[in-house]
Amino acid sequence: MSPEVHWMSQLSNEIREAARGLLRDGKAQVIIGFEKGSLSLRGRPCFIRNEKDVERLVWNGFCETNVARYLPKRKGKMAIVAKGCDSRALVELIKENQVTRDQLFIIGVPCEGMIDRHRVEAEMGHDAIIEAEEREESLILRTRDSEKILDRKEYLYENCKACTHPIPVIYDVLIGKPNLQSAQKDFSDVETFGDLSPEERWAYLVQEAGKCIRCYACRNACPMCYCPECFVDISKPQWVGKSTELSDTIVFHLLRAFHLAGRCVACGACEQACPMGVDIRKLNRKLEKDVADLFNHEAGCSLDEVAPLATYRVDDPDSFMVEP
Amino acid sequence: MENPYIPFLMRIEDVILETEDRKIKTFVLAFVNEEDRKSFVYVPGQFAEISVFGKGEAPFGMASTPTRPEYLEFSVSTIGVVTGALHNLGKGDIVGVRGPLGNGYPLETFQGKNLLLIGGGFGFSTLRSLTNYILHGPNRTAFGGVTVVYGARKPGLLLYRTDLEAWKERSDISLHLTVDQEADGWKGHVGLVPNVTRSIAPSPKNTFAVVCGPPVMMKYTLPVLKDLGFQDEDILFSLEMRMKCGIGKCGRCNMGSKYVCTDGPVFSQSELTRLTGEAHF
Amino acid sequence: MSLDNAKILEKDQLEGFLEGLLKDNIVFGPTSKGDLLLFDRVESANGISLGRGNTMNSAKDVLFPQTERLFAYRHGEAGVEIDGPSAVKKGFILFGVRPCDARGLILLDKVFGEPLQDPYYGEKRARTVIISMACETPDPKCFCLAIGGGPCSAEGSDLLFLDLGDQYLVKAGSPKGMDLLKNTVFKKANKEVLARADVVEKEAEESMNQAGMGRVGIGETIEKRLEALFNDPIWDDITESCLGCGICTYLCPTCHCFDILDEAGQSAGERIRIWDSCQFPLFTHQASGVNPRPSVKERFRQRIMHKLCYLPQNGNLPGCVGCGRCVTECPVNLDIREVIQKISAREAE
Numbered sequence: 001m002s003p004e005v006h007w008m009s010q011l012s013n014e015i016r017e018a019a020r021g022l023l024r025d026g027k028a029q030v031i032i033g034f035e036k037g038s039l040s041l042r043g044r045p046c047f048i049r050n051e052k053d054v055e056r057l058v059w060n061g062f063c064e065t066n067v068a069r070y071l072p073k074r075k076g077k078m079a080i081v082a083k084g085c086d087s088r089a090l091v092e093l094i095k096e097n098q099v100t101r102d103q104l105f106i107i108g109v110p111c112e113g114m115i116d117r118h119r120v121e122a123e124m125g126h127d128a129i130i131e132a133e134e135r136e137e138s139l140i141l142r143t144r145d146s147e148k149i150l151d152r153k154e155y156l157y158e159n160c161k162a163c164t165h166p167i168p169v170i171y172d173v174l175i176g177k178p179n180l181q182s183a184q185k186d187f188s189d190v191e192t193f194g195d196l197s198p199e200e201r202w203a204y205l206v207q208e209a210g211k212c213i214r215c216y217a218c219r220n221a222c223p224m225c226y227c228p229e230c231f232v233d234i235s236k237p238q239w240v241g242k243s244t245e246l247s248d249t250i251v252f253h254l255l256r257a258f259h260l261a262g263r264c265v266a267c268g269a270c271e272q273a274c275p276m277g278v279d280i281r282k283l284n285r286k287l288e289k290d291v292a293d294l295f296n297h298e299a300g301c302s303l304d305e306v307a308p309l310a311t312y313r314v315d316d317p318d319s320f321m322v323e324p
Numbered sequence: 325m326e327n328p329y330i331p332f333l334m335r336i337e338d339v340i341l342e343t344e345d346r347k348i349k350t351f352v353l354a355f356v357n358e359e360d361r362k363s364f365v366y367v368p369g370q371f372a373e374i375s376v377f378g379k380g381e382a383p384f385g386m387a388s389t390p391t392r393p394e395y396l397e398f399s400v401s402t403i404g405v406v407t408g409a410l411h412n413l414g415k416g417d418i419v420g421v422r423g424p425l426g427n428g429y430p431l432e433t434f435q436g437k438n439l440l441l442i443g444g445g446f447g448f449s450t451l452r453s454l455t456n457y458i459l460h461g462p463n464r465t466a467f468g469g470v471t472v473v474y475g476a477r478k479p480g481l482l483l484y485r486t487d488l489e490a491w492k493e494r495s496d497i498s499l500h501l502t503v504d505q506e507a508d509g510w511k512g513h514v515g516l517v518p519n520v521t522r523s524i525a526p527s528p529k530n531t532f533a534v535v536c537g538p539p540v541m542m543k544y545t546l547p548v549l550k551d552l553g554f555q556d557e558d559i560l561f562s563l564e565m566r567m568k569c570g571i572g573k574c575g576r577c578n579m580g581s582k583y584v585c586t587d588g589p590v591f592s593q594s595e596l597t598r599l600t601g602e603a604h605f
Numbered sequence: 606m607s608l609d610n611a612k613i614l615e616k617d618q619l620e621g622f623l624e625g626l627l628k629d630n631i632v633f634g635p636t637s638k639g640d641l642l643l644f645d646r647v648e649s650a651n652g653i654s655l656g657r658g659n660t661m662n663s664a665k666d667v668l669f670p671q672t673e674r675l676f677a678y679r680h681g682e683a684g685v686e687i688d689g690p691s692a693v694k695k696g697f698i699l700f701g702v703r704p705c706d707a708r709g710l711i712l713l714d715k716v717f718g719e720p721l722q723d724p725y726y727g728e729k730r731a732r733t734v735i736i737s738m739a740c741e742t743p744d745p746k747c748f749c750l751a752i753g754g755g756p757c758s759a760e761g762s763d764l765l766f767l768d769l770g771d772q773y774l775v776k777a778g779s780p781k782g783m784d785l786l787k788n789t790v791f792k793k794a795n796k797e798v799l800a801r802a803d804v805v806e807k808e809a810e811e812s813m814n815q816a817g818m819g820r821v822g823i824g825e826t827i828e829k830r831l832e833a834l835f836n837d838p839i840w841d842d843i844t845e846s847c848l849g850c851g852i853c854t855y856l857c858p859t860c861h862c863f864d865i866l867d868e869a870g871q872s873a874g875e876r877i878r879i880w881d882s883c884q885f886p887l888f889t890h891q892a893s894g895v896n897p898r899p900s901v902k903e904r905f906r907q908r909i910m911h912k913l914c915y916l917p918q919n920g921n922l923p924g925c926v927g928c929g930r931c932v933t934e935c936p937v938n939l940d941i942r943e944v945i946q947k948i949s950a951r952e953a954e
Contacts, residue, residue: 037938039745044938045846065937069848122640126658128744144742144812213662213671216885217850221936233887235405241868243672243879273936275661275852277639325724329675329865329876330689356684375876377678377685378869382892403892418684539895566891568865571721574881575862576888578911581918586720600914601835601906602897 011059011109014175015081018107019054022079028105032070033081034063040132041117061115061134065221066269072098072226080104083111085267087168088300089223092263095307098226108171110180113160115139118277120155124148159268159281169301187289209250211276214242218270218280219256224263231255257283262291262309265300328571331375331420332360336413337395344480348446349411350387350399366390367431368454369562369590372423373570374398379409383567385450391460399449399483425570426589429454438468440526442545444517444537448474450562451536452484464496471526475502475517479510500524518544528553536562543605556594563589579603606799610777612791613798622790623650626698633667634700635660655701656768658744659928663706663858664699665713668729671880679873690725697733705749705928707737707761709858712922716861734781737762741805743813746929748942750813754926757806767802774802830948831914839951843944844905846937851882853931859924883907909944
């Protein structure tokens, strides 16, 4: 449908080259990467096993979804195309024994952010977008009778704009621009929210929970949510209800955020997957800040760092006990 | 508008502990309202949704026979939230009931035929209902020979021992009980239900086979019946699929183009082979 | 379409018409909320956002809410008292529904209406009027035409509005609609207007046929192919990227699976129903521990089989109206149209 004028076509070619080599040399049985979606503004994960399919691999601003989520308990040797955030998830999954390092050949791709398709659709007034052409600095949208050029950076996911690790932290080969600028670590949004009154904060959380339809796309897209039986599905005891009543929904998001504390790699796959625009990462960012403050830890940066909430140290903060 | 989701009330009259592991109890229920008792007309093989208010609802096959209409009986194995809660109830407690649901056994079609009833473990509930129905007074002459094969892991896990004793005494029913392994004092068959069925080698002539039990038991009983010469249309299964509404709306029990709760739970093997996909053993 | 069942509404009359509807009814329509269009209750005529794509959620949410109370109960001296649902008093107007979503309600009417009437759906449905807005410019995700519908189809609607620029052509799709057309706000149409409407409809359909939009080739053959390919390894390939979430089923205008559960207090509580999804792992999990659909593959296959094979096998409309929501909102862009194409092209082994 749309012409293959991706400014990232060079990167696509490099990924394909790497993939071809890996398949030929038998270094990987499957390449998990991204391909063009079936509509404009869409990319999607793909699983490449034959050289004839290698051409499908692409790299562009629609390669959302954290493909590390396909790895837990997967067997065999595989190659995976990883953005910065995806690679951080790989670090955590390796540490949590969901996959081993030597199973993986990591094709690292420094990422310039993924495009927020819902925001683009809204910007176009929900008119039918026939074609979307991505360039280095811009995004050209065509409807049946109009064309609009958007500033690419402006229409990235908010989470991507704040990304502190665009360059993969582990990889076997790194393609593309190795010296991408990253955002500074900044929790001022969490602080600002924390300065609001309890009533204002509660009102915001209630508003966001009200949008949630309990589809669990956030959970299922998350690379760190790989429990064979999620707490939502346990009936004895029932931890949280499955209805869309406020108490059920808000508890689901709270509990999931806590289960991710110290493990969430800020990839934003949850928000990308959410069809209803819920501000899911509001809670995660608060816990990221708490983990940074209390344990001086950021998830997914180093294979050598232990997970703070899975480890006991004698000098763990205990002010909540001694200075309540 | 009439509301098929609202249960009517029944009172627990008696609770019978069936198994030595205390996991299966039979609840004897009486109708709270006379109109409900009058309108509850069922056939063996049907089921009902039993409510423990505040815990939920679960489907259970009718273990009682409609020939004794004063009470309804359901056998409950304690597994989850609802069954666990039921096991904590006793005489005088109120439960909700929605039913009768499902298609039941085709009694009309069974007239004049021999019946081979094969049950395993907990699935024997509706076959007990059917057997008691057939054996009830004048009903008996409407049917041919009746052979029952019923197995459990151990003797102490057999249900309805009072009924089993009574059936043993009768000459118009051939009862074959089996347990998985030898046990002290056990004089019946030893072996899995499909194997015992094979060794009894009942004739398929003018006979319907009705099978109800765990999926693995039904799966291995089918080839035995085929080897014995039973045709697909003469083999009936009472299936389990997770059910919720019981009235063909919630979609949970969808199996091929059928709903187990309304088109079943009783299906002939010929129906099952015509269904696409997961209906096949 | 003829002069008997079609009239004109001047565009400047629309607001008044909507205000009139709002007076005595609860009105639902497309509303703009942040980046999304949502089908929701509207309190005023200018709360409706018309003629812009389709809403994220569908009109099914009104008649079949995601969380709905079935009854309340109370433990008392006399045993247990049950309070059934209270009657709905006002009428419902579903305004600005797209033809695909209106067609979806036909299937829901059948599921909830036969053989036993579901009173929760039925009560609301009996007092619901469906006023649809045709799609003059279908979206690339739309494929209603391929599945037996159409961008300007009045099937399932009481009234269908077709935007002719300066005015709407308003067509009745039902006896209820014919009755509504008697409202004096609607003016007589003429042959010229009907001809213009025909052109709009043809252009809308033509745009779907271009560039692969709407060409899916669904028909009786897909039913037979699906039957034959139930155990085919192609499903491993098709479902490999599926996340197993419930987006496709929840946004779908025809999906209707639900769960029933109790919410208990000390001595009183309620029984509610909530949406459920065949995509969720516990959907078919049996008490014995057996699960006939143990992985994403079986569950994804079930959705396709149910929609495009089992429902038609029972003489129903297929469980898909071509709205395209599952295509655009699936986080991994699993495209049901591509699934159908792959199945159609596959030789049974």
